[in-house]
Structure formats: C-alpha cells, structure tokens
Amino acid sequence: MSTTTTEPAGTVATALAHARRLLGVDPRLAAEQAGAILEAVPRHAEATLILATALRLAGDLPQALRTLDPLSRAFLQSPPVQLEHGWSLAAAGQTQGAVAAFRRAVAAEPDLAEAWRGLAEALELVGDEAGAQVARARQTVLQIKGGVRDPALMAAAGALVDGKPGEAEKALRALLDTRPDDPAALRMLAEAVARLGRQEEAETLLVRCLEIAPGFTAARQNLATVLYRLGRSEDALVQLERLLADEPRNPAHLNLKAAALARIGEYAQSIAIYEDVLARHPQQPKGWMSYGHALKTVGRAADCAAAYRKAVDQAPSLGEAWWSLANMKTWRFDEADLAAMEAQLARADLSDDDRLHLDYALGKAHEDAGRWARSFEHYARGAALRRAQLAYDPERNRRHVARSKAVLTADLFAERAGQGCPAPDPIFVLGLPRSGSTLVEQILASHSAVEGTMELPDIGAIAKRLGGAKSSREPSAYPEILADLDPDQLAALGQEFLDRTRVQRKTGRPLFIDKMPNNWAHVGLIALTLPNAKIIDARRHPMGCCFSGFKQHFARGQAFSYGLDDIGRYYADYVELMAHFDAVLPGRAHRVIYEEMVVDPEAQIRALLDYCGLPFEESCLNFHENDRAVRTASSEQVRRPIFKDAVEHWQNYESWLDPLKSALGPVLTCYPAAPEF
Incomplete structure (x- = not known):
C-alpha cells in the first residue's frame, strides 16, 4: 500500500505515528488526528486506514465501512487493509463479507496470524466448523513460529492443520515429557485428544493449562466448549462469563452461552441472546438454526419455521437446517423444496454430514407424499452414512x-x-x-x-x-x-x-x-x-x-x-x-x-x-x-x-x-x- 503526498515526509510520518499510538488509547482522538492528516493530504491510504480503524474502535461501524469500502477495492492485495475490512465487516454482522476479506488478507500474506484468527471466528459464525478448525490451527502455527520457534510445537500444529490429531498427540506427549508445564503444548494436546473424541481428557489438560496460564483466552474458550460437549452446562457458563467479561459482544462466546442456557432450561435468556447476536450478525445460518431449536422447544412453531427457513436461505447446502424443518413433524415441504434439496445432493463437494441430513429430510418429504419406496431409499442412505461415522458395537x-x-x-x-x-x-x-x-x-x-x-x-x-x-x-x-x-x-x-x-x-x-x-x-x-x-x-x-x-x-x-x-x-x-x-x-x-x-x-x-x-x-x-x-x-x-x-x-x-x-x-x-x- 503506497500513497502520494506533497507534504514533507517527516511531518506526515510523525503525524501518522501519533495517530497510530492514539488508536490504543483514545480512538476518537486517533480519528481526529487521521482526519487532520487527510485534510492536508487527501486520499492518503495509511491515514484513511487509521481513520477507519479508529471509527470501528469508537463504535461507528457505518462510517468505518463507508471509509473502508473504496480503500478495500483499491488495495485488494494489501493485507492490513483487508484485515481491517474483515474486522469491520465482522463487527457489523456482515459475516460472509468478513470471510471474503480475511481470505484476501491471508492470500496476500499467509503468515498473518491475526487474519487467520479473524477467518476462524467468521467461519465459526457461518457454520463452517471444518474451515474454522483449519484456520485456528494455522493461527496457532504462526503464533508459535513468531514466538519460541519450537520445532516440536511446529510439527504438532502442522499435524493438526493437516487433520492428523493422532500424529499431533504423539509429538506433543514427547514434548511434555521434557516440558510438562508448557501451556501452548497442553492446549494443543487438549485440542488433539478432543478431536479424537476424548473430551474428559481434554478437560483435564485445559484445566492444567489454565492453572499455569490463567489469562490464556484460547484455552479458556476451548474449556468452555469441552464442558458444554460433556453436558456440564453450568461449568461451561462459568468459563463463558470470564470470557465475556473481556469480550462482552463476542458472538462465538454468546452463541455458546445461549446453547448452554438452553441445556439447563433457561429458554427465555437463551432466546434473548440469540436474538441479540442475530440482530448484529444476521448472516449466520447455524445461528438461525440454533435459534430455531430454542423456539421449537418453547412451542413457537411459526417463529421456529421462519428461523430454519432463514438458515436454508443463507446456506442451501446446510442439511441439518433442512432436516430441522422436517423434524418439526408437522412441517410439509413443497415441490420447490424437494428440487432444492435434490440439487444440493447432486453436488460432488457436499459433506457427508450435510448429505445424510438432506437424505433424512427427503425421506420425510416423500413419506408425507406417500411415496414409500423413495422415502425408504433416502432414509436408508442417510442411516448408512451415519452408521459409517459411528464405532457402534x-x-x-x-x-x-x-x-x-x-x-x-x-x-x-x-x-x-x-x-x-x-x-x-x-x-x-x-x-x-x-x-x-x-x-x-x-x-x-x-x-x-x-x-x-x-x-x-x-x-x-x-x-x-x-x-x-x-x-x-x-x-x-x-x-x-x-x-x-x-x-x-x-x-x-x-x-x-x-x-x-x-x-x-x-x-x-x-x-x-x-x-x-x-x-x-x-x-x-x-x-x-x-x-x-x-x-x-x-x-x-x-x-x-x-x-x-x-x-x-x-x-x-x-x-x-x-x-x-x-x-x-x-x-x-x-x-x-x-x-x-x-x-x-x-x-x-x-x-x-x-x-x-x-x-x-x-x-x-x-x-x-x-x-x-x-x-x-x-x-x-x-x-x-x-x-x-x-x-x-x-x-x-x-x-x-x-x-x-x-x-x-x-x-x-x-x-x-x-x-x-x-x-x-x-x-x-x-x-x-x-x-x-
């Protein structure tokens, strides 16, 4: 990113440095400083970026985006511009746009850890858990690379990126034999064993990690997720409250809090949180689906169906959302719905999880229409896919x-x-x-x-x-x-x-x-x-x-x-x-x-x-x-x-x-x- 100026270089550089310092102290003063630079040097790219960042930090998201949009189009290959655009879009609830911006940032600079973090958070919101997992692992690799440059941690993180948690576990256990109190290794080992289905062991590792490093936010977030998966919603909520004390509007933390509250029967609170998050981050198909689940539980059938519809409109390949509609039992699909689901099933890149949910949904749709053979075919295909995923004896x-x-x-x-x-x-x-x-x-x-x-x-x-x-x-x-x-x-x-x-x-x-x-x-x-x-x-x-x-x-x-x-x-x-x-x-x-x-x-x-x-x-x-x-x-x-x-x-x-x-x-x-x- 470069810019042309007729102002003395030293004067502009000094003013820019002052504006950057103000960003972390008083964003409004930083915006004023950046504005003063732009009065003297119109269209100065770095000053424009500082102004947009200051506006975001001050909470003026509409103006931040109006400032950033033309800059982002002009500097598609600029990592800092695309990174800031991603953060602003994410804060404004434009999650799909944020994903695209973060992807541009990591494409331009693959070693930009903050862009991988933003991409992971945005992908979690849109329901791409596999993509988020890869992005998180890339972020971890880069954090290690930028810190201690430990070859063992690098190898383990690389194994997680490649989807090989067993290899990561082996490398991390060898490292912990020599450094048993390494918090990064403990957190990474917890992630590996959690991916292998050993949630209780992951909990033990994360508790130990946080004893050593209480401020390790990523480990605390992992612990809250593991506790939720173990059915211990009250314990998960304790961890989430600590996370939300620092990031009260973090949508990932709030979504998990809403899910945990629903698990313990606090539906009014759960629904209120979903509504707040979805108002700020409406492009969130899995969020709409989770909101629908809560509405279904309390008997708000029409609102539930509308939430599920929102999910399938935003992500037509999200099989679980189609199945959620079918699973209302009283819902009836029309021919357009059947055609839409069949079109998704025809995709070669559809995940097995989406495919099996679509099969179950189509099984129910054909059952309702009295087409028993076609119905059974879909039910059997969905069940076979699910059976292959399970180690049932x-x-x-x-x-x-x-x-x-x-x-x-x-x-x-x-x-x-x-x-x-x-x-x-x-x-x-x-x-x-x-x-x-x-x-x-x-x-x-x-x-x-x-x-x-x-x-x-x-x-x-x-x-x-x-x-x-x-x-x-x-x-x-x-x-x-x-x-x-x-x-x-x-x-x-x-x-x-x-x-x-x-x-x-x-x-x-x-x-x-x-x-x-x-x-x-x-x-x-x-x-x-x-x-x-x-x-x-x-x-x-x-x-x-x-x-x-x-x-x-x-x-x-x-x-x-x-x-x-x-x-x-x-x-x-x-x-x-x-x-x-x-x-x-x-x-x-x-x-x-x-x-x-x-x-x-x-x-x-x-x-x-x-x-x-x-x-x-x-x-x-x-x-x-x-x-x-x-x-x-x-x-x-x-x-x-x-x-x-x-x-x-x-x-x-x-x-x-x-x-x-x-x-x-x-x-x-x-x-x-x-x-x-």
Missing part, C-alpha cells in the same frame, strides 16, 4: 445385559433393601426413543405435583464414572461395581443425582421427570441408589418403535438406531433386561403400552397416576394444552391430542423391514408380553 450392549443379569439378582436387591437416598423426587421415563415416552412425560408434567425437565445425562454419567473406563476400548467395572457399594456410597450416589439435576428444576413441584430413554440400561443403579424413585417403562410395538427410530436422525447418543439389524437387536436386549427386572424387582417398574394408551387414554392415565401415588387431575387428560418446553423430536406432536395414525404406519414400509423382523425374533411375536429368556 452391538455386542457391547449384549454383554452389558448379560453382566447386569448376573450381578443384579433378587438376593442383591433384598440385601440392599432400605439403602440408598430415600428422596422420592425423580420419575424416570425410559425405554426406546420414539416409544411414546414424550407423551408419557407430557401427561405427567401436566399434573400439579410433577415438573417435566428433559432427557438428563446424569445417570449415564454416574454409571460411566463408576465403570472407570476412559474409552469404549477399555474394560469397565460397571455394573459389577454396584454389588460392592456400601450403604453410604449408595446414598451418596442418589444424592449426587439430585444435586446434579437441581439446575433443571424451575418450579416448586415435589416430583420431576428424567426422560432419558437409555436409562433402561441402568435400572439397577436407579433402584439401588434411589429406592423411592418411580420407574416408567414406555413401550411401543417393536416394528413401529424401531422403524420410527430408524428414520429419525438423533442429535447424539442413539448410535444403535442407524441399522435395522442394530436397532432390532437393541430392542430385544432392552426387553430382556426389563424382563429380568420384572422378575427380581416385581412391581418396581410400571409399563405403559403405547397402543393401549391410544385406545383408552383415561384408563391408562389413571393407572399411571396411581403408580406414581398421585390423584387424578383432568389436566393430565388435556396434556396437549400444556405449554411447557419440550426438548425432543416429538415436541410438536405432544401439543396435539393423542392420534392413532402412527400406530400402524410402519406397515407402509414392511417390504423393506425383513432385517428388523429377523433381529427382533421372538420379541416381535410375543409383544406386548416378553418371551422366555
């Missing part, structure tokens, strides 16, 4: 059932009678996804004594901790360890569950629901640690339940559902273990058969309330009038009266479901009873 589940039956005997429960935490607060609604469990939850949450929460991860987290395995490849001590726990330990575990879930309780109602379906695998843990808790087994016809699960793309946690054989075996394992508990703890769990609820809801609701020790209330029959937040795929459906059309819906697909029938075996023919195991 059905034998692990089979072994867990066998081990549970061996250790959780009638004698064990008799010996532990009267132990555990006596609180009667929890009502566990469990079974399989798509079994009618959300309907049961909605009915119970319509009672004046019961609060609905969400699918809580806490029982599973406690079980995982008891097992002691750091990964699925390591042997677990669970469930056998349950037989070794003394009365104090059992009581402490029950109390821990109550303490962990207290954040989800927003009312003074004495009872609350945990609707995590996977808790059927932990009925023994629940019975031993919370002997007065209620356990409700929501069960649906195996063909209807399993096929409904197969054609549902779950956000997380249901890896068994992406193969007809897998989900059939999982259902059979579930029936077997629940039959065992029926035998060793008779009457402990109450079973609700979905088809019976549909035929005679009042009788089934009365029996359900009797089991819970609750008096009948008419509001439970009118559950669809309850405006509580519902955080499952059935959120729209349970806001309508009970409908019968889903009971036999699977029969439209029966000709493709032989693998499911074979996997279910006698569980199918004996339903609703259980076969002899």
Whole structure:
C-alpha cells in the first residue's frame, strides 16, 4: 500500500505515528488526528486506514465501512487493509463479507496470524466448523513460529492443520515429557485428544493449562466448549462469563452461552441472546438454526419455521437446517423444496454430514407424499452414512445385559433393601426413543405435583464414572461395581443425582421427570441408589418403535438406531433386561403400552397416576394444552391430542423391514408380553 503526498515526509510520518499510538488509547482522538492528516493530504491510504480503524474502535461501524469500502477495492492485495475490512465487516454482522476479506488478507500474506484468527471466528459464525478448525490451527502455527520457534510445537500444529490429531498427540506427549508445564503444548494436546473424541481428557489438560496460564483466552474458550460437549452446562457458563467479561459482544462466546442456557432450561435468556447476536450478525445460518431449536422447544412453531427457513436461505447446502424443518413433524415441504434439496445432493463437494441430513429430510418429504419406496431409499442412505461415522458395537450392549443379569439378582436387591437416598423426587421415563415416552412425560408434567425437565445425562454419567473406563476400548467395572457399594456410597450416589439435576428444576413441584430413554440400561443403579424413585417403562410395538427410530436422525447418543439389524437387536436386549427386572424387582417398574394408551387414554392415565401415588387431575387428560418446553423430536406432536395414525404406519414400509423382523425374533411375536429368556 503506497500513497502520494506533497507534504514533507517527516511531518506526515510523525503525524501518522501519533495517530497510530492514539488508536490504543483514545480512538476518537486517533480519528481526529487521521482526519487532520487527510485534510492536508487527501486520499492518503495509511491515514484513511487509521481513520477507519479508529471509527470501528469508537463504535461507528457505518462510517468505518463507508471509509473502508473504496480503500478495500483499491488495495485488494494489501493485507492490513483487508484485515481491517474483515474486522469491520465482522463487527457489523456482515459475516460472509468478513470471510471474503480475511481470505484476501491471508492470500496476500499467509503468515498473518491475526487474519487467520479473524477467518476462524467468521467461519465459526457461518457454520463452517471444518474451515474454522483449519484456520485456528494455522493461527496457532504462526503464533508459535513468531514466538519460541519450537520445532516440536511446529510439527504438532502442522499435524493438526493437516487433520492428523493422532500424529499431533504423539509429538506433543514427547514434548511434555521434557516440558510438562508448557501451556501452548497442553492446549494443543487438549485440542488433539478432543478431536479424537476424548473430551474428559481434554478437560483435564485445559484445566492444567489454565492453572499455569490463567489469562490464556484460547484455552479458556476451548474449556468452555469441552464442558458444554460433556453436558456440564453450568461449568461451561462459568468459563463463558470470564470470557465475556473481556469480550462482552463476542458472538462465538454468546452463541455458546445461549446453547448452554438452553441445556439447563433457561429458554427465555437463551432466546434473548440469540436474538441479540442475530440482530448484529444476521448472516449466520447455524445461528438461525440454533435459534430455531430454542423456539421449537418453547412451542413457537411459526417463529421456529421462519428461523430454519432463514438458515436454508443463507446456506442451501446446510442439511441439518433442512432436516430441522422436517423434524418439526408437522412441517410439509413443497415441490420447490424437494428440487432444492435434490440439487444440493447432486453436488460432488457436499459433506457427508450435510448429505445424510438432506437424505433424512427427503425421506420425510416423500413419506408425507406417500411415496414409500423413495422415502425408504433416502432414509436408508442417510442411516448408512451415519452408521459409517459411528464405532457402534452391538455386542457391547449384549454383554452389558448379560453382566447386569448376573450381578443384579433378587438376593442383591433384598440385601440392599432400605439403602440408598430415600428422596422420592425423580420419575424416570425410559425405554426406546420414539416409544411414546414424550407423551408419557407430557401427561405427567401436566399434573400439579410433577415438573417435566428433559432427557438428563446424569445417570449415564454416574454409571460411566463408576465403570472407570476412559474409552469404549477399555474394560469397565460397571455394573459389577454396584454389588460392592456400601450403604453410604449408595446414598451418596442418589444424592449426587439430585444435586446434579437441581439446575433443571424451575418450579416448586415435589416430583420431576428424567426422560432419558437409555436409562433402561441402568435400572439397577436407579433402584439401588434411589429406592423411592418411580420407574416408567414406555413401550411401543417393536416394528413401529424401531422403524420410527430408524428414520429419525438423533442429535447424539442413539448410535444403535442407524441399522435395522442394530436397532432390532437393541430392542430385544432392552426387553430382556426389563424382563429380568420384572422378575427380581416385581412391581418396581410400571409399563405403559403405547397402543393401549391410544385406545383408552383415561384408563391408562389413571393407572399411571396411581403408580406414581398421585390423584387424578383432568389436566393430565388435556396434556396437549400444556405449554411447557419440550426438548425432543416429538415436541410438536405432544401439543396435539393423542392420534392413532402412527400406530400402524410402519406397515407402509414392511417390504423393506425383513432385517428388523429377523433381529427382533421372538420379541416381535410375543409383544406386548416378553418371551422366555
């Protein structure tokens, strides 16, 4: 970047140096100084850049952009001009424009770390997580290169840039053997193991890193993200508040805060944050999608659909946004939507994640139109893509059932009678996804004594901790360890569950629901640690339940559902273990058969309330009038009266479901009873 001037060079240089110093002290004075230079030397490029920067720092974004736009067009290859243009566009919410400007900056100067940082932040906002990850890694490489020039750190950062976290981990562990307190290496190792799926280990490394370097902002941001992924939203919020104290308008921090607040049921705050961020950064398709999720949960269906529409308009290839529309269940696509989704699927550069979500969305669209063959084709393709991404082993589940039956005997429960935490607060609604469990939850949450929460991860987290395995490849001590726990330990575990879930309780109602379906695998843990808790087994016809699960793309946690054989075996394992508990703890769990609820809801609701020790209330029959937040795929459906059309819906697909029938075996023919195991 150069400029022509008739002023004495020394005078201009001195004035420019003074203006640059003022930028960090008083941006308004810097703007005045730059303006004075421009009066003397019109169109002076560096003075114009300082003026634009000062205007941005002073908060006058419209004027900053009016100053920068012509400068940016004139100096497309100037790294400082494109960098400043990127920051101003980002601050003004023009995220796509910011991405382009930062890309121009790094193209002109590949070693400009600040431009890579800006690009990473902008790409995160537009939902390009893979691109943001690469940009962050490039930034790290350059920061190291500009600092200690450590070859080991450089090699590890290069491996992360190349998408090889395993290689990065090896190099970083070797470095930490000699320098165990190196914060840069600890943070980078945390990133590597997080990419490898070891979030708990990443947390430990980041905590250590921040003990050594409390002001390491990037590490704190990583820690907040890891804590959120681990389901520890309260802990994530603590870290986010520290980050936001320094950067109160940082959209990435605010988006994560909104997501964490939604996880703990603070929907009003979450929605308000999304609205504020989207007003300032409207070009943010994943932000609109997350906002839509929050709106869906509180029942604002029209606003939710509009938010999802905004996401697909901004990013037509964002498969998850199309699927989010389909997953409203009551939404119907038109022919233009189908053509748009098919056009995206035809792209060779589409990611597998976008592709599978589009397949699920098209499966639902063709299902609604009664085109069963085309619908199944898309569902099967989406499920196959998702199955290939997961390391699911059905034998692990089979072994867990066998081990549970061996250790959780009638004698064990008799010996532990009267132990555990006596609180009667929890009502566990469990079974399989798509079994009618959300309907049961909605009915119970319509009672004046019961609060609905969400699918809580806490029982599973406690079980995982008891097992002691750091990964699925390591042997677990669970469930056998349950037989070794003394009365104090059992009581402490029950109390821990109550303490962990207290954040989800927003009312003074004495009872609350945990609707995590996977808790059927932990009925023994629940019975031993919370002997007065209620356990409700929501069960649906195996063909209807399993096929409904197969054609549902779950956000997380249901890896068994992406193969007809897998989900059939999982259902059979579930029936077997629940039959065992029926035998060793008779009457402990109450079973609700979905088809019976549909035929005679009042009788089934009365029996359900009797089991819970609750008096009948008419509001439970009118559950669809309850405006509580519902955080499952059935959120729209349970806001309508009970409908019968889903009971036999699977029969439209029966000709493709032989693998499911074979996997279910006698569980199918004996339903609703259980076969002899």
